[in-house]
Amino acid sequence: MDSTKKELGLLAKAASEFAKKQLAPDREANDQYPFGPFFGSVLQKAFEVDFFHVLLPESMNGMNQGMSALSVVLESICQEDSSLGGIIFTTTAAQELILAAGSYSQLETISKAETISDFLIALPVFNNPSEVKHMVQYKKSGDDYVLSGNLDYVVLGGLAGHALIPANSPGSTKYAYFLVDLHQNGITKSEPVLSLGLHACPAVDIAMNNVKGVLIGEEHKGSECFQRMSDRMHAASASMSLGIMKGSFREALDYARKREQGGQTIINWSEVKMLLSNMAIKIANAEMILESACKSIDLKESRWEARSRAAALHIQDMASELTTDGIQVLGGVGYMKDFGQEKRFRDAKQVQSLLGITPVKKISFIENMI
Amino acid sequence: MITRKEIHSYLSREPQFDDITCSLKAISRQPKGIMNETKKVIAMARKFSDEVLRPYALEMDRTMQMTPDYLPWDLVKKANEWGFFTLWIPKIFGGHGYSIPTLSYFMEETGSVCLGLSNLICVHYLAVSTIFGSWNLKMINTICRYVAEGERTGIPCLLSTAITEPGAGTDVEDVELVDHANVACHAKKVDGGYLINGSKVFISSGHVSTWHMVICYTDLENPSSNMIILPVKTGTKGFSFGRVEHKMGVKICPASELVFDNCFVPDDWVLCGPEDGARTKRGAKGTNAQVLDYVLSSSRAGVGAWGAGAARGAFETALDFAMKTEVNGKLLVNHEWAQSMLAEMYKNVSIARLAYVESNYANGLYGMFKSIQVKPVYYYLKFLPKSLADKIAGPILNLYQSTWLFRKIHLDWQKDEEFHRTAGWGSLAKFSGTDLGMKNCHMALDMMGQAGLRHDHRAEKMFRDSKLLQIYEGTNQLNRLNMFKCMVARNYPQVKVFEKEQ
Numbered sequence: 104m105d106s107t108k109k110e111l112g113l114l115a116k117a118a119s120e121f122a123k124k125q126l127a128p129d130r131e132a133n134d135q136y137p138f139g140p141f142f143g144s145v146l147q148k149a150f151e152v153d154f155f156h157v158l159l160p161e162s163m164n165g166m167n168q169g170m171s172a173l174s175v176v177l178e179s180i181c182q183e184d185s186s187l188g189g190i191i192f193t194t195t196a197a198q199e200l201i202l203a204a205g206s207y208s209q210l211e212t213i214s215k216a217e218t219i220s221d222f223l224i225a226l227p228v229f230n231n232p233s234e235v236k237h238m239v240q241y242k243k244s245g246d247d248y249v250l251s252g253n254l255d256y257v258v259l260g261g262l263a264g265h266a267l268i269p270a271n272s273p274g275s276t277k278y279a280y281f282l283v284d285l286h287q288n289g290i291t292k293s294e295p296v297l298s299l300g301l302h303a304c305p306a307v308d309i310a311m312n313n314v315k316g317v318l319i320g321e322e323h324k325g326s327e328c329f330q331r332m333s334d335r336m337h338a339a340s341a342s343m344s345l346g347i348m349k350g351s352f353r354e355a356l357d358y359a360r361k362r363e364q365g366g367q368t369i370i371n372w373s374e375v376k377m378l379l380s381n382m383a384i385k386i387a388n389a390e391m392i393l394e395s396a397c398k399s400i401d402l403k404e405s406r407w408e409a410r411s412r413a414a415a416l417h418i419q420d421m422a423s424e425l426t427t428d429g430i431q432v433l434g435g436v437g438y439m440k441d442f443g444q445e446k447r448f449r450d451a452k453q454v455q456s457l458l459g460i461t462p463v464k465k466i467s468f469i470e471n472m473i
Numbered sequence: 474m475i476t477r478k479e480i481h482s483y484l485s486r487e488p489q490f491d492d493i494t495c496s497l498k499a500i501s502r503q504p505k506g507i508m509n510e511t512k513k514v515i516a517m518a519r520k521f522s523d524e525v526l527r528p529y530a531l532e533m534d535r536t537m538q539m540t541p542d543y544l545p546w547d548l549v550k551k552a553n554e555w556g557f558f559t560l561w562i563p564k565i566f567g568g569h570g571y572s573i574p575t576l577s578y579f580m581e582e583t584g585s586v587c588l589g590l591s592n593l594i595c596v597h598y599l600a601v602s603t604i605f606g607s608w609n610l611k612m613i614n615t616i617c618r619y620v621a622e623g624e625r626t627g628i629p630c631l632l633s634t635a636i637t638e639p640g641a642g643t644d645v646e647d648v649e650l651v652d653h654a655n656v657a658c659h660a661k662k663v664d665g666g667y668l669i670n671g672s673k674v675f676i677s678s679g680h681v682s683t684w685h686m687v688i689c690y691t692d693l694e695n696p697s698s699n700m701i702i703l704p705v706k707t708g709t710k711g712f713s714f715g716r717v718e719h720k721m722g723v724k725i726c727p728a729s730e731l732v733f734d735n736c737f738v739p740d741d742w743v744l745c746g747p748e749d750g751a752r753t754k755r756g757a758k759g760t761n762a763q764v765l766d767y768v769l770s771s772s773r774a775g776v777g778a779w780g781a782g783a784a785r786g787a788f789e790t791a792l793d794f795a796m797k798t799e800v801n802g803k804l805l806v807n808h809e810w811a812q813s814m815l816a817e818m819y820k821n822v823s824i825a826r827l828a829y830v831e832s833n834y835a836n837g838l839y840g841m842f843k844s845i846q847v848k849p850v851y852y853y854l855k856f857l858p859k860s861l862a863d864k865i866a867g868p869i870l871n872l873y874q875s876t877w878l879f880r881k882i883h884l885d886w887q888k889d890e891e892f893h894r895t896a897g898w899g900s901l902a903k904f905s906g907t908d909l910g911m912k913n914c915h916m917a918l919d920m921m922g923q924a925g926l927r928h929d930h931r932a933e934k935m936f937r938d939s940k941l942l943q944i945y946e947g948t949n950q951l952n953r954l955n956m957f958k959c960m961v962a963r964n965y966p967q968v969k970v971f972e973k974e975q
């Protein structure tokens with residue numbers, strides 16, 4: 104137990120140092136994407152230090168760690184810039200989906216890729232495909248599958264070598280996932296979609312015209328794979344939110360200690376203290392909830408799935424509230440790009456939409472219980 | 474059953490009858506013409522939204538994300554062509570003379586489509602109310618006529634208000650705080666006028682405005698009694714623009730730094746200063762509080778209207794999405810939970826609207842619009858031919874006696890409880906409307922999931938824009954305290970607001 108804690112501590116330290124050194128100094132510039140340059144060199148470095156390999160099995164060059172480990176990495180990264188967190192989240196979610204479908208050989212090949220672009224897997228990670236009408240259809244052509252149609256908001260679609268595409272066969276409401284090589288002919292990608300948050304974790308709309316896809320798992324079983332991935336990755340999305348919360352609180356506290364109004368530093372106004380206290384209380388609770396949820400996942404305790412989802416739904420609500428206050432403590436400068444608070448406010452809201460529409464996720468939570 | 478004395482006594486209990494019945498009292502006194510004007514203004518705002526706001530808003534916001542220093546001159550010109558910079562300036566000052574409460578409806582309407590563009594048009598009226606708050610009729614007449622001239626010539630003449638400084642934001646919003654503030658914008662008395670030194674930050678529409686109402690201090694050690702409002706024209710020696718802030722939202726309306734380096738303003742232009750304050754009943758500090766309250770009570774009602782607009786924009790965007798999108802096999806709008814969320818959002822819009830409307834009624838009865846909403850004055854101004862207004866009213870307004878009379882009516886004769894009521898309602902409308910606006914933006918994004926995150930679906934822009942409303946015109950925290958001060962604390966001598974805590 105202690106050694107696990109130590110390992111997690113070391114991982115958190117490494118991620119935190121990386122974030123402070125590689126992400127914090129250029130946060131504003133990196134957030135300019137798609138109207139500024141992409142932080143490709145930072146991404147490459149994150150790849151080299153294995154932040155994309157946390158959950159992968161050792162046979163796939165992975166760290167073979169659990170959700171607690173992924174969680175500390177994402178939390179540390181997102182304290183500084185959650186765009187990189189979004190890229191790690193998306194790729195890891197795609198890896199998890201493939202593993203959940205049992206398509207080990209596909210993942211094995213990708214996981215041994217030498218370049219970051221060949222390693223990344225794009226995924227429409229803000230969508231639960233069961234919730235929406237399918238625009239991509241597949242048909243069988245000999246031993247192969249051929250996909251046509253449009254898919255919106257495929258995260259990393261402009262960067263990754265492959266994408267996991269949900270598609271159904273004509274007449275069926277059930278879907279399956281297909282691994283699609285994004286370099287092939289018949290694929291048209293939009294410019295990066297201008298979005299609320301996570302600017303440097305870009306998404307594109309993709310149009311497919313008879314492109315080849317490799318079936319992941321079984322036909323009609325996409326939903327089950329998504330659920331399994333989603334059960335685990337909810338906790339990971341919560342850790343992104345927690346990271347954003349911590350970043351927001353730290354900046355608010357620093358500012359409140361320095362800024363003077365009414366003849367004293369604003370931290371001495373009890374109204375400001377109350378804002379900061381509410382933020383600190385949310386973080387303390389989120390830490391406890393998340394730690395416990397991750398442990399449940401890693402130990403496969405009973406109802407770990409519900410705990411993972413509940414943690415995310417609750418922590419993401421808290422993150423939305425907290426980041427609003429995070430701006431408020433800074434007053435006017437909180438609204439400006441020179442400080443990190445406005446980005447955290449946008450990112451927190453964006454992260455809340457990971458894995459599907461929030462109220463639908465809440466309804467499914469109870470439906471899974473009854 | 475109940476005596477007159479008892480009635481009086483019961484109605485003066487908290488909550489005081491007059492505090493909670495502004496609309497009831499105002500409606501019977503309101504000139505009928507205001508209803509028609511309101512209809513016309515809302516229709517005009519909708520037309521403008523269809524023809525200008527909707528087509529331009531997203532593209533413009535995108536452009537500003539790409540080139541944050543871009544200045545939206547083309548849109549300023551367009552708004553000028555529509556007559557929006559003079560529509561709410563009384564006829565005797567060269568404007569079209571629409572009654573000022575209708576501006577709030579305009580703000581809700583246009584704010585529901587694009588808060589950025591709506592700001593670009595309407596913060597101009599924050600400056601108009603700053604000039605009016607001084608009750609210096611000669612200067613009101615002078616500056617408003619420049620604005621009217623700008624409409625006639627097609628060269629827009631916008632106004633901005635500059636009070637916030639790098640070291641003092643919340644502090645300059647309240648005279649109780651300003652004496653402890655790090656204010657640095659100094660107006661030094663020199664022969665024939667004042668020299669301004671210092672800077673102002675976050676000034677909405679600064680770079681695109683021609684006149685700036687600069688609120689500064691003749692004595693930085695004792696600013697509450699030494700506030701002075703000086704109009705500075707773009708191009709004046711010693712005045713320059715600093716940076717355009719890079720903001721999260723409301724991008725179409727630039728927030729500017731104004732820099733003053735020995736910038737001279739002649740005595741004749743002073744809107745109001747310590748000497749004017751000293752001549753009034755409440756003295757300089759009390760009058761400065763009143764002047765600020767006049768301005769803020771009306772502008773905060775306006776920001777509340779933007780809050781209602783933000784809430785409404787979010788509601789309408791979510792509703793539109795829910796009408797067109799299938800979730801789990803049926804239209805989103807047919808899910809009971811979604812109907813309940815939409816109902817909640819509709820309620821938020823309505824509550825925000827009620828609050829700003831009530832605040833406008835308070836201003837009409839006791840505040841900024843009091844004298845022009847009295848029926849005879851209203852109809853006189855409405856039917857006065859423009860040529861007569863220009864010929865006769867102009868010279869009268871320029872008389873010192875006119876300013877004296879208006880200052881008597883609005884400063885000396887305004888009762889404490891009246892300005893508490895208008896200031897209290899202004900703050901209440903501001904923080905409740907803008908909190909509800911933000912709430913609806915959250916709910917819209919929650920309902921829309923992935924689609925809501927995209928710039929092309931509008932909801933994310935509203936989310937970014939709406940947040941500003943909780944910050945400017947005093948943070949919502951400051952406005953809560955101000956409301957408490959005005960509506961609650963006034964009756965309890967033991968209550969101290971803004972007292973330093975150990």
Ligand SMILES: Cc1cc2nc3c(=O)[nH]c(=O)nc-3n(C[C@H](O)[C@H](O)[C@H](O)COP(=O)(O)OP(=O)(O)OC[C@H]3O[C@@H](n4cnc5c(N)ncnc54)[C@H](O)[C@@H]3O)c2cc1C
Nearest residue numbers: 364372431432434435636637642643675677946947948950
């Ligand atoms: C886009 C934009 C446009 C603007 N436009 C204009 C404009 O046109 N003209 C203009 O003059 N100004 C303008 N402002 C300035 C705006 O009014 C101020 O930002 C606002 O009043 C807050 O001041 P501040 O930013 O200095 O925050 P601060 O005063 O530094 O406040 C920081 C925090 O401390 C809290 N705080 C401060 N004092 C107290 C206290 N006594 N008790 C409890 N809490 C306290 C605040 O509530 C806040 O949470 C604009 C601001 C922005 C962002």
